[in-house]
Amino acid sequence: MRFIALALGALFLFGSIASAKDKDSRPYQGPIIDVHLHAYPADGNGPAPNAVCPGVAANLEYDPQTPWPAKMGALMTDPPCDDPILGPATDEEVRDETIAIMKKYNIKGVLSGPAARIADWQAAAPGLFIAGRELSLKRDDVSAAEIEAEFENGAFEVLAEVTNQYRGFLADDPAFDAYWAVAAEHDIPVGLHLGIGPPGAPMLYPDFRVQTPLRIEAILNRHQTLRVYLMHAGFPFADDL
Template sequence: MQTAVIGQPDESKNNVPYTGPIIDMHLHAYHADANGPPPLPFCVPISTMIQHFDPKDTWMEVVMKASENPNCEGLLLSPETDEELIKQTVGQLQKHNITAVLSGEVDFLPDWLKAAPNRFIPSLKFSLPADEMPIDSLEAIIKANNIKVIGEIGNQYHGIAANDPGMDKYWELAVKLDIPVAVHLGSGPPGAPYLGFPNYRVKFSNPLQLEEVLNKYSGLRMSVMHYGEPFIDEMIAMMYTYPQLYVDLGGIMWTYPKAYFYEYHLKKMVLAGYGKRIMFGSDSMNWPGLIGKSIDIINEAPFLSLAQKEDIFYNNAARFLRLEIKK
């Protein structure tokens, strides 16, 4: 039997889909109307949905118009109620045998957890400045709600860099509680500053901004959500220097055309030798169909061996989360 060597794709097994259990590191507990009034159509990949824009128009209106007249194969429609969104999401988790790290607000997580207690790992959504709170309050919330991950930490959407000193006390708490953190670094929706995130900044996607944090808090267990795309070289440099650092794929497989995602993002990280620290993440929000789509795109990557897929879909997340490996 041939075994995959780190960084060396095993082309002999590249057409075998992975069908075992999956850990989705990046699932959102959203309300049905979180992205606008449902049902909302959604086309992927999103980078090519609107290919040019004249600033005489308003970006928000152009986006809304485009979603009124969707023109794509495999159109996804968002469920109309919270109950239906939860039900369809759980249906996807069951169909694909997924355990998902579920990022949400503490008041809404229980609605999801009770729908499928064994399918979710509760994760606390956190962003400054809105979630600024005394450290003992955050500790109490984490303990009272059995929170296993702090994330998605969405400071970038609010113009706050990963190394902002305002986060120090929270990093300290994460180390003290030995709880992993998951930080958003990467692109938001196209035209994010014109879609309700006026302080979103591209420059804060850069993983180099984590350097002081990882240096100062060497016990911190951190995953970079969306792997700081498209700053791949910077991400690889950070994974090289900070061997504790993991990444999740966070929906980027359906953000860009998959040939680009494969060739310049996923393949590059795998070839650099980091196939043991890349974790699957669907970034499913209001469209549960994104979960199956995300799985298919990883399974269809022509350069991944079955062993590498198994690492990405399950083993790496199980190790990062320190779960008991069930297989």
């Protein structure tokens, strides 16, 4: 259930991207680096295949008497439109359809998700995926020293996606200081989730906190060689960004 709204958001974004010019008319033909790619299971959002009605997020009618996760789930299991977009039915389809579209558009991706699934995707398409290491304080019981050891052992190349805000930790929270220090020392790129969350975030994650890009300022001042990319483009805080 935790990925429902993330996937919804991704689909809405994808809709606008897909309507852009086709591949052959684009002036840029070089590789695209997708720095926000997840290896998640087909049922990560609920029973597969998930269904999404284009534009549904623009008109979410919601009665708080119904639990939000149930409302979200029903949008997919009982989509309120005649021609919903259907997601992949199996984990293999998620992987293989992702690989196919990446090859079509010359995309390489920083992939996060369970380590075994990342390894599986890498084996299925050598050279296409850069291993990420997702991290969320309080959800993941892993110290900064353990992250450092994983990196030194070659387990990952990018620390992403960092989703601490889902559990109330913003970028400059002292609880994450040691992790920033490890990333800076080893020149590990960090992909940080910021901005707002999925629709109904506080009902899915009671500790969720909205995060402005300004929250990263103190960290960048402290670690001036640190490489960070801000996921979701800082939306909706363009001025802060």
